[in-house]
Every structure is written in C-alpha cells, then in structure tokens.
Amino acid sequence: MTPYDVLRVFCDAGRGYGNELAVVRDGSKIPGETERQAMAAELGCSETVFVDDPERGVIDIYTPALRLPFAGHPCVGAAWLLDLPELITAAGEVGVRLDGEFTWIEARAEWAPPRVLRQYASAVEVDSLEVPEKGEWIYAWAWEDEAAGRVRARAFPGRDDGIDEDEATGAAALLLTQQLGRALNIGQGAGSQILTAPQPNGWVEIGGRVVLER
Structure with a gap:
C-alpha cells in the first residue's frame, strides 16, 4: 500500500483522544478519485487526505464513502503536518496559523457539509x-x-x-x-x-x- 501517516487531531491537554486522520503525503501515487476513494474506505479513518502539492498545500479529502470539498479535522491535521501558511481545498483557500500547542485554520461556514x-x-x-x-x-x-x-x-x-x-x-x-x-x-x-x-x-x-x- 502507498505510504501514509496517521495523526490524531483535536487531542486533549494530555495529548490523548483526538480523531484519527490518514495523510498520504505523495498524492501523485494515487491520482484517480476512484482509487483514492477505495484507499480511504480500506483505511477506515473518518477522513483521509491526499496531498497533491506539498509546497502549495493543495489537498484532497475523502471519507470512507465520499469526497469532501472541505472538512475541519483533515485541514487542521494537514496544516500541522505540512507547516504552511495556507491550504488549498476544493472549497477554497484555508488560512493557517500556529499558536504554541494549537494549530488553527480559518474557513467559511458555507464550505461545511450540511449538519x-x-x-x-x-x-x-x-x-x-x-x-x-x-x-x-x-x-x-x-x-x-x-x-x-x-x-x-x-x-x-x-x-x-x-x-x-x-x-x-x-x-x-x-x-x-x-x-x-x-x-x-x-x-x-x-x-x-x-x-x-x-x-x-x-x-x-x-x-x-x-x-x-x-
């Protein structure tokens, strides 16, 4: 299988808990949406991120069942891992800042799927x-x-x-x-x-x- 990292995002003060996130740093190894969806389903994390351009922060996000233009915990996790001032998602550009132990992203509510x-x-x-x-x-x-x-x-x-x-x-x-x-x-x-x-x-x-x- 293509190499990937597993992060826990939104951990508590003791670095416990958090939601698991899989990140494929070299998304070019799995270029097709069908193949990405299959890998996300196989990994079974709530979301999997494919990094299409690690220098510009272009990412592609999948749940085990569907592709998402934007999602919060994948963007926070990818922002921490890539250490860039912004990410580029299908929904738009996501601002990033690091503040001590916290990683912050800035996004718009209309990008979020209905809840x-x-x-x-x-x-x-x-x-x-x-x-x-x-x-x-x-x-x-x-x-x-x-x-x-x-x-x-x-x-x-x-x-x-x-x-x-x-x-x-x-x-x-x-x-x-x-x-x-x-x-x-x-x-x-x-x-x-x-x-x-x-x-x-x-x-x-x-x-x-x-x-x-x-």
Missing part, C-alpha cells in the same frame, strides 16, 4: 444518547458552561461506512460557532477538544492539538 445541529438540555443528556438510526448527520450538543462558552458535543454521521460516531469534527464545530456567534471550547466524543472563534466577514477559526500517531 443537523441538535441542542439538548444538558451535557448528561448528550452523554446518554444512543447512536441514532442512519440518515441525518447529527451534531448533538449542550452547554456545559454557557457563560464560559464550554460545550459538550457528540457527532453521528448517519452513514453506512462503519463510522457510527465521529470523535471530533471541525466542520460541525464551525457551523455551531457561526450559529451561536461566539468563541467556543468544545469537548467532543470520548475526550477531544476543539476551540473556535468567529472572525470578521464570515470567517471562523478552528483550533486544536495534533499528534503524530504513526
């Missing part, structure tokens, strides 16, 4: 949810501390690709940030952490820690 943002009364209620029936892509969330901007969230892609729950999802966090219009500190999945901040003119920053798994 159902479903608010619950408490974090306990979110924690107790069962995986729903296939169909809608649901981002279940509740305030842990509204004054401090702390959110508890879980993500259910609703697809038949073996991924019942996403550990950390930057695109959904972007949509929630745009909807609420404020900076958020999101605890998602088993223990991942996503930071967000609205920016002028419809942009949103998404930040997190990244670890090279293998």
Whole structure:
C-alpha cells in the first residue's frame, strides 16, 4: 500500500483522544478519485487526505464513502503536518496559523457539509444518547458552561461506512460557532477538544492539538 501517516487531531491537554486522520503525503501515487476513494474506505479513518502539492498545500479529502470539498479535522491535521501558511481545498483557500500547542485554520461556514445541529438540555443528556438510526448527520450538543462558552458535543454521521460516531469534527464545530456567534471550547466524543472563534466577514477559526500517531 502507498505510504501514509496517521495523526490524531483535536487531542486533549494530555495529548490523548483526538480523531484519527490518514495523510498520504505523495498524492501523485494515487491520482484517480476512484482509487483514492477505495484507499480511504480500506483505511477506515473518518477522513483521509491526499496531498497533491506539498509546497502549495493543495489537498484532497475523502471519507470512507465520499469526497469532501472541505472538512475541519483533515485541514487542521494537514496544516500541522505540512507547516504552511495556507491550504488549498476544493472549497477554497484555508488560512493557517500556529499558536504554541494549537494549530488553527480559518474557513467559511458555507464550505461545511450540511449538519443537523441538535441542542439538548444538558451535557448528561448528550452523554446518554444512543447512536441514532442512519440518515441525518447529527451534531448533538449542550452547554456545559454557557457563560464560559464550554460545550459538550457528540457527532453521528448517519452513514453506512462503519463510522457510527465521529470523535471530533471541525466542520460541525464551525457551523455551531457561526450559529451561536461566539468563541467556543468544545469537548467532543470520548475526550477531544476543539476551540473556535468567529472572525470578521464570515470567517471562523478552528483550533486544536495534533499528534503524530504513526
């Protein structure tokens, strides 16, 4: 198989948890969409990134089931790995900045795929949810501390690709940030952490820690 790296994106302060991301640094070895889709399905990560131009930051993103113009945790992971000032996705140019232990990207909410943002009364209620029936892509969330901007969230892609729950999802966090219009500190999945901040003119920053798994 073509060589690839595995990262964990949106880790907690102890460098644990995070959502796995596969990155094929030499995307030219797998130029066709059909072959890329097959590799993404075989790897089984929630997303796989193919780097088409490591100097310009041109990337191509796939789930096990489909190609995405933009996705949050793949862009944060690729930004950390490639160490470039921007990435070029099918949706548009993604700004990048590194701030100590955090890697930040800047993107637009309209680039994110549709998500159902479903608010619950408490974090306990979110924690107790069962995986729903296939169909809608649901981002279940509740305030842990509204004054401090702390959110508890879980993500259910609703697809038949073996991924019942996403550990950390930057695109959904972007949509929630745009909807609420404020900076958020999101605890998602088993223990991942996503930071967000609205920016002028419809942009949103998404930040997190990244670890090279293998």
